Amino acid sequence: VPVELTLTALPGIPLVQAGDDLPELIIASLERIPLRLVDGDVVVLAQKIVSKAEGRRVDLNTVVPGSEALNLAEETGKDARLLHVILGESAGVVRSRPGLVIVEHKLGFICANAGVDHSNVSGHPDGDWVLLLPEDPDASASRMRSALENHFHARLGVLVIDSHGRAWRNGTVGVAIGVAGFPAVLDLRGEPDLYGDALRVTQVGAADELAAAASIVMGQAGEGRPAVLARGWPYSLGEGSLKDILRPEEMDLFR
Amino acid sequence: VPVELTLTALPGIPLVQAGDDLPELIIASLERIPLRLVDGDVVVLAQKIVSKAEGRRVDLNTVVPGSEALNLAEETGKDARLLHVILGESAGVVRSRPGLVIVEHKLGFICANAGVDHSNVSGHPDGDWVLLLPEDPDASASRMRSALENHFHARLGVLVIDSHGRAWRNGTVGVAIGVAGFPAVLDLRGEPDLYGDALRVTQVGAADELAAAASIVMGQAGEGRPAVLARGWPYSLGEGSLKDILRPEEMDLFR
Numbered sequence: 001v002p003v004e005l006t007l008t009a010l011p012g013i014p015l016v017q018a019g020d021d022l023p024e025l026i027i028a029s030l031e032r033i034p035l036r037l038v039d040g041d042v043v044v045l046a047q048k049i050v051s052k053a054e055g056r057r058v059d060l061n062t063v064v065p066g067s068e069a070l071n072l073a074e075e076t077g078k079d080a081r082l083l084h085v086i087l088g089e090s091a092g093v094v095r096s097r098p099g100l101v102i103v104e105h106k107l108g109f110i111c112a113n114a115g116v117d118h119s120n121v122s123g124h125p126d127g128d129w130v131l132l133l134p135e136d137p138d139a140s141a142s143r144m145r146s147a148l149e150n151h152f153h154a155r156l157g158v159l160v161i162d163s164h165g166r167a168w169r170n171g172t173v174g175v176a177i178g179v180a181g182f183p184a185v186l187d188l189r190g191e192p193d194l195y196g197d198a199l200r201v202t203q204v205g206a207a208d209e210l211a212a213a214a215s216i217v218m219g220q221a222g223e224g225r226p227a228v229l230a231r232g233w234p235y236s237l238g239e240g241s242l243k244d245i246l247r248p249e250e251m252d253l254f255r
Numbered sequence: 256v257p258v259e260l261t262l263t264a265l266p267g268i269p270l271v272q273a274g275d276d277l278p279e280l281i282i283a284s285l286e287r288i289p290l291r292l293v294d295g296d297v298v299v300l301a302q303k304i305v306s307k308a309e310g311r312r313v314d315l316n317t318v319v320p321g322s323e324a325l326n327l328a329e330e331t332g333k334d335a336r337l338l339h340v341i342l343g344e345s346a347g348v349v350r351s352r353p354g355l356v357i358v359e360h361k362l363g364f365i366c367a368n369a370g371v372d373h374s375n376v377s378g379h380p381d382g383d384w385v386l387l388l389p390e391d392p393d394a395s396a397s398r399m400r401s402a403l404e405n406h407f408h409a410r411l412g413v414l415v416i417d418s419h420g421r422a423w424r425n426g427t428v429g430v431a432i433g434v435a436g437f438p439a440v441l442d443l444r445g446e447p448d449l450y451g452d453a454l455r456v457t458q459v460g461a462a463d464e465l466a467a468a469a470s471i472v473m474g475q476a477g478e479g480r481p482a483v484l485a486r487g488w489p490y491s492l493g494e495g496s497l498k499d500i501l502r503p504e505e506m507d508l509f510r
Binding site for chain 2: 002003004005006007008009010011033095097102109110163166167168169170171172173174175184185186188203204205206208209210212213215216217219220225232233234244245246247252253254255
């Protein structure tokens with residue numbers, strides 16, 4: 001049997017509202033296929049549905065920008081209220097220029113706009129809404145994992161992912177921002193290669209590779225396919241956390 | 256029918272030697288499953304088998320390091336002969352410190368050691384061999400594409416991939432270094448989201464996301480599973496090239 005990984009977009013997940021029970025929506029979608037989760041399956045969630053279920057939206061009409069946001073608005077040409085929200089989600093600004101703000105998010109990763117998202121949040125005539133990232137995506141992933149493991153009596157992994165731009169290369173890619181029951185970074189140090197030599201590549205960004213894979217089937221049209229089942233992950237599940245992925249600033253040559 | 260992407264490691268690919276006909280090896284492996292390629296399939300190749308088939312190995316015992324390599328060896332503690340080879344593959348050194356050399360490869364991307372690889376090349380008692388990247392990975396991908404399209408009478412994509420470290424995040428991920436018949440970067444600018452708003456994410460690193468996905472099933476043990484079939488890519492194939500992925504230096508805030 002060849003090694004095979006299958007990424008299946010979970011069908012029929014409705015537009016998510018604050019307070020919705022996400023595990024129930026995932027289970028209902030799986031029953032629609034129908035498909036039972038089994039040991040080793042990994043469920044990958046777009047951050048957007050997690051954030052929406054957790055009520056992480058802010059109406060820009062209620063935001064009064066502070067002086068840092070006003071200065072940054074002058075430099076970048078972006079909405080000062082949006083920048084105020086972004087700065088509130090950030091540990092610091094890493095780079096800025098007209099049209100672009102790259103920050104260290106409070107959660108520790110580097111990304112544009114602190115992951116604050118204007119698209120797919122509107123459609124509400126009663127405000128000018130933006131969506132923040134989940135407050136603790138590892139915890140969001142853990143809650144989903146517990147609920148699904150209890151329902152399916154299987155050992156599962158869960159990722160919460162977003163799309164990030166990168167240094168050096170064009171185009172965004174899916175990356176993990178929350179991890180539960182899954183090795184965020186796979187440590188192969190000491191594993192022999194085909195000739196018995198030590199491997200060159202020793203730490204694999206496992207959660208990020210799976211996030212990128214799931215991102216392909218999610219597409220970018222927001223909530224259309226916001227959850228993906230990954231079946232056939234060829235390693236053990238193990239444990240992991242977003243923290244494993246974050247390179248400490250003192251070890252990072254590129255910020 | 257749910258959107259589904261399947262990544263299948265092609266079985267039974269032997270250790271590749273210089274001069275081997277890679278398309279023949281891929282076709283033989285597909286016949287072993289058995290599986291016929293169809294319109295929309297993408298074949299993903301580890302750079303290592305492409306480089307080996309193209310004879311891109313160098314015996315370090317034949318290398319006389321120049322002064323730049325000797326200076327870099329002093330700084331980094333790495334083998335001066337290896338550094339001489341790395342510098343020959345590079346447009347310039349981006350960062351260096353003990354144990355680490357990050358360069359702009361002549362092909363335009365930023366990576367450690369110019370992709371020059373010591374593991375899985377030895378097992379040859381007659382030298383101390385390292386493997387360079389393919390000379391023109393887009394062309395390597397194009398040759399494979401032509402051969403497979405002719406054989407299967409189908410419209411196919413081909414990627415040549417490597418594992419790269421990244422700024423800010425731990426762990427390597429699969430990235431595309433050669434592209435044929437595939438949109439390296441997917442431009443969704445102007446596409447509406449679920450509410451009719453313009454999308455936040457507009458340029459998707461499609462080839463890199465698929466490279467990361469294929470990298471999962473390849474594993475890191477070198478040539479064990481060096482080729483992967485991706486079936487179910489949910490967009491049109493289109494055309495693309497490594498150049499589409501490379502962010503021009505003047506647009507790059509992180510080098």
